[in-house]
Amino acid sequence: MCGPLRTRCHRPRVVDVSDSLRITEPAPAPPVILVVEDDPDFRLQLAEALRREGFAVRTAASAEEAIVALGMENPPALITLDLGLPRMSGKEFLQLKDQYYRWARIPVVVVSGQVQQSGPIAARVTVNKPVDWETLLDAIHLHCPIVGRGEDGPLDG
Numbered sequence: 001m002c003g004p005l006r007t008r009c010h011r012p013r014v015v016d017v018s019d020s021l022r023i024t025e026p027a028p029a030p031p032v033i034l035v036v037e038d039d040p041d042f043r044l045q046l047a048e049a050l051r052r053e054g055f056a057v058r059t060a061a062s063a064e065e066a067i068v069a070l071g072m073e074n075p076p077a078l079i080t081l082d083l084g085l086p087r088m089s090g091k092e093f094l095q096l097k098d099q100y101y102r103w104a105r106i107p108v109v110v111v112s113g114q115v116q117q118s119g120p121i122a123a124r125v126t127v128n129k130p131v132d133w134e135t136l137l138d139a140i141h142l143h144c145p146i147v148g149r150g151e152d153g154p155l156d157g
Helices: 040-052 063-070 090-097 133-143
Strands: 032-036 056-060 078-081 108-112 125-128
Touching (some): 032 063, 040 056, 040 133, 056 063, 090 108, 108 133, 125 133
Parallel strands (some): 032 056, 032 078, 108 125
16 A cells, blocks of 8 residues: 555556567668550559569659659669650650769660660660560669569568
8 A cells, every 4th residue: 555545556567578579670662663664565564573573663654754753752773664655765765864963873774676776875784575574674683683682582571
């Protein structure tokens, strides 16, 4: 009993939770890849393949949409680019992208049926359409690795 009225004191109970309390760091956010492709079926196919690989994906159907996506707060870690885009070509997009320091550092993997006829371009890798998916995904992982990705694919959280 405690206090002048002799009521029971409610003292806080101390509970040992050391075994049940684990402090873990949040998993790193997956790298974002910007897929710039005017063919809606191929754009969807590529976006889904990249998501299965553990990437976050943004898509753009034109170079103009890609410029808007680059202006977002978190720029992509890598861009896949079709050269045969309507209005502004993929080659023109690359020239514009490389004029801005923040964007110039973003690696580009060109995925296009027009690679042979386009002449020299400022891209890390070029992959011809029709695409060999293993070659394309290997090139993307080479230039945009996923933290914690093992031999069998991305780690589950």
